[in-house]
Amino acid sequence: MWKWCLILVLGVGCTGGSEDRTLCERTFEPYPDLISQRTRTNLNATYLDAMALYAKGDYAGARDGFVPFLKVQRADLTPYIYLACSYLALGEPYEAELQLDHLQRSNILQYDDQIEWYRVVCWVCSDQLDRARKGAQAIVDGPAHTYKEEARTLLQELTEAKS
Secondary structure (H helix, E strand, O other), rough: OOOOHHHHHHHOOOOOOOHHHHHHHHHHHOOOOOOOOOOOOOHHHHHHHHHHHHHHOHHHHHHHHHHHHHHHHHOOOHHHHHHHHHHOOOOOHHHHHHHHHHHOOOHHHHHHHHHHHHEEEEEEEHOHHHHHHHHHHHHHOOOOOOOOOHHHHHHHHHHHOOO
C-alpha cells in the first residue's frame, strides 16, 4: 500500500509508514478467507454470514457470528482459525491463543502450520517477545513451513529491536 508523503509539496515528513506501526501490527496478517465461496446451507449460514463480516474487516461482527456457530455446530471446527484472527485484529491475543488451542485439540492436521504461526503472533501481540522469538526460531529451523519467511522476518525485527 502506497502512502503519500507531504514532503514533496509542503516539506513535511511522511506519516503512516510501516515504522509507525507496532510490531504486532507489522506481524499480524489475517488468515485469508477460504470459506465464503462455499455453498450456503441451513447448517453453515451463520458461518458464512460471519465470514462475510470477516472479509470486510468487521472483526467484532465476525467474532459475534463465529462464537454462537461454534457452540452449536461441532462438525466443522475451521472457524476457530478465523475467530483467533478476529481476536488478534481486535487486540485480544490471549483470547486468540485460546481459539488456537481449541483448533489444535480438534486434530485438523492441515492447520498445524497456521496454529504454530498464529500462536507466535499471539505472543508478539501480548508482548511475550522471548516466547515469540523461540517460536519463530523453531519455525525457521524446522522442516518446510507455510510461514517460514514470515518467521524469518519476525526474527530479524526482534533482533533489531533488541540491539
